[in-house]
Amino acid sequence: MTAELLNGREIAKDYRAGLQSEVEKLKSQGIVPNLTVVIVGNDGASLSYVRSKNKAAEKIGMESSIVHLDEDTSEEEVLATVEKLNNDDKVNGILVQVPLPDQVDENKVLEAIAPHKDVDGFSPINIGRLYTGQRTFVPCTPLGVMELLKHTGSLEGKTVAVVGRSHIVGQPVAKLLTDQNATVTLMHSRTQNMVEQLKNFDVVVSAVGKPGLITGADLKEGAIVIDVGNTVVDEKLVGDVDFESAKEVASYITPVPGGVGPLTITMVLNNTLLAAKWHNEDK
Numbered sequence: 001m002t003a004e005l006l007n008g009r010e011i012a013k014d015y016r017a018g019l020q021s022e023v024e025k026l027k028s029q030g031i032v033p034n035l036t037v038v039i040v041g042n043d044g045a046s047l048s049y050v051r052s053k054n055k056a057a058e059k060i061g062m063e064s065s066i067v068h069l070d071e072d073t074s075e076e077e078v079l080a081t082v083e084k085l086n087n088d089d090k091v092n093g094i095l096v097q098v099p100l101p102d103q104v105d106e107n108k109v110l111e112a113i114a115p116h117k118d119v120d121g122f123s124p125i126n127i128g129r130l131y132t133g134q135r136t137f138v139p140c141t142p143l144g145v146m147e148l149l150k151h152t153g154s155l156e157g158k159t160v161a162v163v164g165r166s167h168i169v170g171q172p173v174a175k176l177l178t179d180q181n182a183t184v185t186l187m188h189s190r191t192q193n194m195v196e197q198l199k200n201f202d203v204v205v206s207a208v209g210k211p212g213l214i215t216g217a218d219l220k221e222g223a224i225v226i227d228v229g230n231t232v233v234d235e236k237l238v239g240d241v242d243f244e245s246a247k248e249v250a251s252y253i254t255p256v257p258g259g260v261g262p263l264t265i266t267m268v269l270n271n272t273l274l275a276a277k278w279h280n281e282d283k
C-alpha cells in the first residue's frame, strides 16, 4: 500500500478560506478580530514562528500585532504587559511565545492571561473546561490533529495509540479522540515494548520529538499515521516517523514539514475568531 498524503498545507488553506469569510462577516458588523503575540528575547526560531502567526492572521483580514520585549525583561514587566492586554478591549487573543527566559516563571505568565483571551488554551481554567466538556479554547496542535483526522473518515470504534503525554499535545489529543468514540492508549517513555505494541492500532499519533522512533515495520497494514514530532536534523525539520517506510504500510500519513504544523497556526486563527465572536455574544 502507498499511503494517501494528508497534505496539511492544502487542508489548512481550505480551512483558512472559511475563517476569512467569517472574519469578513464580523468586520461587516464592526468587529475586527485581533491577535496579539508577546515574545521575550531574540531566539531566531521563536521570532520566525511569531512572525508567521502574525502574517497568517493579517492574511485572513484579522488585526495582529507583536509585543517584542528584551531578553532581560523582568517577570513583573512581562506580567504587567499581559495585564495591559487583558484590559485592552481591542485585543481578542493573547499568545505568549514559550520558552521564556529563565528569570520569568512560564506558568505564572500563562496563568495571568485572561481565560477568555487564552487562544492557546494552556491556562488551567481552560484545560479544566476542556476536561469537563465546557466551552473553551482547545489547544491548537491537538485541534489541528483532529482536523487532519477528519479527512480519514470516522474514528468511532478505532483503536488509537497516542505516543507522548504532554499537557499541550498528547493528553488533549487523547481526550479529543475519546470524545470521538475512539479507544485510546496513551504511551510514553516508560511504556514497555512500545514499538512492538503499535502493530495493534488502527491509528498512531506520535508527539515525542525523536526522529526514526517509528518505522513502517512497526505499523499495522493500513494504519493512519499522524506525525506531530518536529526535530531539526542537519537544518531540516523531521518527524518521529520514518516517512519512507511508513508510507508503504499506512493508508494515510502526514509529512513533516507540511503536515500538522500548518494546522497548528490555522487553529490559532480559529481560536482568535472564536474569542472575538464570544466576546461580542457575551457582552
Ligand code: NAP
Residues within 6 Å of the ligand: 141, 163, 164, 165, 166, 167, 168, 169, 170, 187, 188, 189, 190, 191, 194, 207, 208, 209, 210, 213, 228, 229, 230, 231, 260, 261, 262, 264
Ligand atoms: P514533550 O513535552 O517533550 O513530551 C514528549 C513526550 O514524549 C513525553 O510524554 C515523553 O514521555 C514521550 N517520550 C519520550 N521518549 C519516548 C519514547 N522513546 N517512547 C515513547 N514516548 C516517549 O514534547 P511536546 O511539547 O508534547 O512535543 C512533542 C513533539 O511535537 C516535539 O517534537 C515538538 O517539537 C512537536 N510539536 C509540534 C507541533 C506542531 O505544530 N507540529 C506543535 C507542538 C509540538 P514522558 O512523559 O514519560 O517523559
